[in-house]
Amino acid sequence: MKRRRGELSKEELNLIYDDSEKKEEELYKAFLRDCYIRNLRPATLNYYENELMAAKKLLSKPLISWTPNDVEEFILKSKEFMSITSVNTRLRALRSFFNFAYKKKFIKKNPMKDIKLLRDRQKLIETLNNEEIENLIKTIRKKKTFVSFRDEVILLVFLDTGVRLSELVGIEVDDVQGNKVIIRKTKNLFERTVYLSDITQQQIERYIKLRGKVETNKLFISQDNKELNRHSIQTRFQKYGKEAKISKRVSPHTFRHTMAKRMIMSGVDAFSLMTMLGHSDMTITKRYVNLWGTDIEKKHKQYGALKGLKI
Template identity: 80%
Template sequence: MKVTTINTRLRALRAFYNFLCKSKLIDRNPMKNIKLLRDRQKTIDTLDNKEIEKLIRTIRKEKTFISFRDEVIVLVFLDTGVRLSELVGIEVNDVRGNIIIIRRTKNLFERTVYLSETTQEQLSRYIKIRGDVETTKLFISQDNKQLNRHSIQTRLTKYGKEAMINKRVSPHTFRHTMAKRMIVSGVDAFSLMHLLGHTDITVTKRYVNLWGQDLEQKHKLHGALKGLKI
């Protein structure tokens, strides 16, 4: 088994035995001293400026409602870092100016994400073109029904190939790209944790460690001793 699979099962066992102990159904917790396995940290792909611009240009070539919808989806992904499951759960009423209320979250806690002017303008245009349909979901299919996750992933993969981007173009790639750009821009891990909807800051700190080279370059430009004649 992979380390992640083993750790997932260990967490389930830990939760189960913790419940039994709290309910006083057992006297001793056999999982008390069982630790999770350490896993090798893998490099995560992100998109650079040229790749993002190339992707948007490729999507715009089609000049259809569906391609415009897809462009807005990509902008929302990149701007907010939301998960795919969170994006398909957004309703029209969740969009309020430059913010979106994310209700369908992984940890069941609602959170607010913020939009740049570009995304806000394009999203506003999309909502007007979308019009009134039966579903209240923000992103709809060609048949005016709720857009499913598989369709989004399939179209993103298609655009990635057409743009000849030699990386996986996916919602998760956009999420990591957003995290990297925020970190390199100087956003602290605690703020990023809330924007991404992480329940544990250690997950967010992993991103900081992954992109250390970018931070090293940033330190060279803005280090505390920069400009001092000492």
């Protein structure tokens, strides 16, 4: 009889171990390859990687072997320590993954087919009022440094244009053309033009002179003349918010919401706002229009259809 020694052969290993991990690795590579082919943003790829790995870890079971019951168990466990919004964010990643797996015949049944996102109560999004914006600018101006002046200009650009943080850090000096800025690194890959008010245009021109010529062509730079990273901007504005004693969250996203609200209250129509903000469809823009109930009430009192009628 032949003596057994050494490592088991591939065929022998298959007799012992389930090859689901191997199939999942193959599926995972194919899914990411498809994402690359579709030219999804690096941030989107990171989102898929992080969410899929976290979901797999929660149930300690290969995703490729999940059933609808596993998805339901995942939801129940996730709700114990995650917000509804976060659970839905993870479910969206799983849906994309399983739709791809089913389409490419890696799996026979799609476990997400009849699973819907969790219902979540729509919350009013915080925005900054005039006093808070003015206090924030005063707080920044007290510093009297290159970095503080740069941050003041960044704040003005955020409030004036509603650009996303990722879009702002991608702006180059040549993209600034008088009272307009070309936004090239957009979320939906469609370039768009945003426009500047007189004060923002003046401050950008002053900033560019103060900035001078450096190795990078990015508009906003660090005190070491290097490109700014997004995290540093978020951190600095959180700090400014605390110094200005603003209880609300002070962040680039808050500035974007503030711009949207101010434009709506000034009478800008939804289609124009959609273009300004770079939304790919009207759904999100409509939500902005319906967000600020108390302000809409004021508008109704001011411009109500029955106002002025002697009835």
